[in-house]
Amino acid sequence: KINIFWFRRDLRLDDNHGLFVALQSDLKVLPIFIFDEEILSKLPSKKDARVEFIHNSLEKLNESLKSIGKGIQYYHGNVLNIFKELVSKYKIEKVFTNEDYEPQAIARDYDIEKLLISQNIGFESFKDQVIFHKDEVLKADQSPYTIYTPYSKVWLENFKKEPPKNYPSEKHLKNLIDISPKNFGLKDFGFEETEIDFPSQKIDEKLIKDYDINRNDPFADKTSRLSIHLRFGTKSVRKIVEETKNLNEIFLKELIWREFFMQILYHFPKVVNQNFKPKYDGIKWLNNGEDLKKWCEGKTGFPIVDAGMRQLNETGFMHNRVRMIAASFLVKDLLIDWRIGEAYFAEKLLDYELSSNNGNWQWAAGTGCDAAPYFRIFNPTSQQEKFDKDFKYIKKWVPEFGTKDYPQPMIEHKFAREQTLEAYKLALDEK
Ligand code: FAD
Numbered sequence: 524k525i526n527i528f529w530f531r532r533d534l535r536l537d538d539n540h541g542l543f544v545a546l547q548s549d550l551k552v553l554p555i556f557i558f559d560e561e562i563l564s565k566l567p568s569k570k571d572a573r574v575e576f577i578h579n580s581l582e583k584l585n586e587s588l589k590s591i592g593k594g595i596q597y598y599h600g601n602v603l604n605i606f607k608e609l610v611s612k613y614k615i616e617k618v619f620t621n622e623d624y625e626p627q628a629i630a631r632d633y634d635i636e637k638l639l640i641s642q643n644i645g646f647e648s649f650k651d652q653v654i655f656h657k658d659e660v661l662k663a664d665q666s667p668y669t670i671y672t673p674y675s676k677v678w679l680e681n682f683k684k685e686p687p688k689n690y691p692s693e694k695h696l697k698n699l700i701d702i703s704p705k706n707f708g709l710k711d712f713g714f715e716e717t718e719i720d721f722p723s724q725k726i727d728e729k730l731i732k733d734y735d736i737n738r739n740d741p742f743a744d745k746t747s748r749l750s751i752h753l754r755f756g757t758k759s760v761r762k763i764v765e766e767t768k769n770l771n772e773i774f775l776k777e778l779i780w781r782e783f784f785m786q787i788l789y790h791f792p793k794v795v796n797q798n799f800k801p802k803y804d805g806i807k808w809l810n811n812g813e814d815l816k817k818w819c820e821g822k823t824g825f826p827i828v829d830a831g832m833r834q835l836n837e838t839g840f841m842h843n844r845v846r847m848i849a850a851s852f853l854v855k856d857l858l859i860d861w862r863i864g865e866a867y868f869a870e871k872l873l874d875y876e877l878s879s880n881n882g883n884w885q886w887a888a889g890t891g892c893d894a895a896p897y898f899r900i901f902n903p904t905s906q907q908e909k910f911d912k913d914f915k916y917i918k919k920w921v922p923e924f925g926t927k928d929y930p931q932p933m934i935e936h937k938f939a940r941e942q943t944l945e946a947y948k949l950a951l952d953e954k
Pocket residue numbers: 738746747748749750751753777778780781782784841842843844846847850868872874875876877879880881883884887
């Protein structure tokens with residue numbers, strides 16, 4: 524008999540909770556990863572840097588396991604069918620994995636667990652991608668927080684009371700099964716390499732120390748770039764917190780935002796395609812296709828928006844301040860439904876995370892779970908004056924800025940603002 528450890532968004536051998544527990548048992552552990560056809564078939568392009576990143580990360584893990592005669596076995600296809608194959612091929616005692624809180628993942632895990640239980644095989648999943656999950660940070664009446672500030676206070680209190688411990692899975696790898704897996708390359712399942720460079724997972728202490736001073740300067744580009752590593756678990760969140768918690772409280776608070784939105788998605792899965800606040804359901808979006816195209820291509824004539832969109836299109840990353848400006852512009856200047864912008868970001872961002880993307884888009888639209896009133900509308904010009912006053916970020920990403928080739932502003936901000944206020948007010952009046 525064997526146990527299985529199923530890697531998903533926890534692509535590392537060290538401090539991996541589920542892997543650590545799996546390796547404690549008397550049985551040998553077969554580590555697997557499944558390239559899920561359900562997810563891959565929905566991607567708009569076969570040149571997807573996220574798929575490449577996953578494949579690269581697995582190859583790195585395999586490289587380090589090779590020297591001790593171990594390896595991770597890859598599969599590709601329908602997840603349920605692959606588990607059916609595994610069940611018929613091996614005598615399995617239990618499948619271990621780490622928890623995933625997205626509604627689709629919860630549904631998938633439910634189906635897998637049902638299959639395994641019908642074969643008398645155990646299925647156990649562990650908290651790994653967050654410090655606190657599900658019902659660990661609740662209000663006194665046991666209901667979930669829907670406002671960040673009180674949530675973050677309790678999060679910090681719990682954290683101080685009970686600092687997270689590590690799970691040194693890396694010390695028990697000898698309990699993996701001895702195999703040299705015959706794995707496939709990226710091209711073998713139809714994907715291609717991209718030109719995108721992936722950020723390092725090293726933590727720059729000085730950068731974190733000065734995080735509160737520099738984090739809003741898109742040209743300086745002094746944020747941690749850990750988002751892709753948090754997304755795919757190539758670096759453990761416990762280690763990130765451990766290494767940074769005494770350097771800068773503002774940085775820790777950003778990590779709390781991530782967990783805040785994760786628990787929102789977990790407790791209110793309707794946010795995937797609905798406004799958190801239903802009072803805005805009646806907004807009459809304009810959703811003009813040509814306007815959307817200009818925004819996507821970074822040709823709105825608002826240079827800070829255009830620079831952000833071009834950074835996103837070229838690199839799969841956009842600085843947080845500019846994400847906020849670009850999102851606000853789409854929703855509140857062009858009156859385009861936040862779900863359309865969210866989908867575009869989901870397609871392009873290397874660090875795409877359903878909970879954070881959705882939470883931040885709803886924040887920008889004013890439909891989400893925050894206290895900011897809808898009539899707070901970013902002015903793209905004053906945002907540029909404040910955060911890129913010397914046009915350095917803009918010139919980096921929009922080389923034709925200042926020449927006749929650069930487009931005129933596609934809309935007058937003052938007019939757009941009033942149009943949006945009217946649309947939001949109408950929706951509220953109808954309720
Ligand atoms: P740092 O500034 O170094 O922050 C450290 C970590 O804190 C980040 O890696 C991230 O995990 C977390 N974090 C920081 N800001 C936020 C935030 N506002 N909300 C939630 N977590 C945060 N982040 C994603 O990870 N995936 C997304 O799909 C995503 N979509 C976004 C869409 C919009 C419209 C906006 C305004 C923000 C979005 N963010 C998203 C949040 C934020 O922009 C990125 O996390 C950040 O820019 C990533 O760069 P970094 O790792 O250098 O961040």
